[in-house]
């Protein structure tokens with residue numbers, strides 16, 4: 001099952017940087033060395049089981065944009081599962097940016113009317129605090145430019161976890177059986193007496209599914225109520241990616257992680273060929289070894 005993902009936006013808005021961060025194990029500091037993308041760079045990323053992401057990174061220089069919107073229009077916009085349009089929050093060419101965006105939207109409507117649309121207000125790290133008003137204003141502007149198209153807008157930066165939050169949402173729309181996975185994870189969490197179980201994709205460490213229902217920031221545990229940070233998923237993705245990068249620098253391969261802290265235990269281990277699972281337990285009587293055994297026993301079910 002192949003899903004086409006279009007990555008579009010003006011030249012220098014940060015498309016190739018985010019692709020290299022999410023899909024390769026590169027740190028943000030290396031992105032300054034990336035050259036401009038010439039025409040379209042296509043990548044196939046085997047994501048989950050037989051789900052392959054076919055990522056089209058479309059170089060954003062005007063000459064390329066013009067050709068996507070004319071001679072290449074049907075090739076670019078047909079069979080798209082998701083279009084991600086990246087806006088540099090600091091750009092001086094807002095008008096031109098929006099004009100190209102509207103043209104792309106029209107192309108998408110013509111050739112892939114069912115595609116999901118994600119708009120990223122990128123390089124948010126460059127905005128002075130407080131950032132929320134700038135983001136809200138930009139979001140409003142993008143909503144107006146989108147007319148009746150259904151869009152999701154995220155503020156992102158390659159220097160913090162916000163990029164992982166946006167991309168986890170993006171890939172989530174492409175996973176056909178996400179709700180079934182969530183249900184299995186909830187059963188698994190109950191079997192482990194866990195506060196929460198989270199499933200990550202192996203190379204990107206994006207969140208595929210969690211045992212808790214969306215937006216639950218409070219969770220009942222056997223030892224009472226534990227308050228969970230609403231940014232915990234994307235923070236974990238970012239931390240593990242950084243840790244994997246450190247491992248690779250000393251020529252070690254990341255395999256698994258166990259943390260036993262004062263008030264909780266965390267185990268992160270391979271679940272299937274393409275996924276990692278993380279179990280969070282707030283019950284001090286549950287041994288790490290028991291959790292690892294449970295993961296081993298659950299593997300066949302999830303493969």
Ligand code: GTP
Nearest residue numbers: 011012013014015016017032036037060123157158
């Ligand atoms: P084309 O290939 O020409 O279409 O450009 P692109 O959109 O792929 O831009 P690219 O990824 O090459 O990024 C351009 C510059 O923006 C690089 O120097 C990156 O380091 C920088 N950049 C990317 N993301 C961010 C971000 O979140 N914050 C900041 N401050 N800089 C960023």
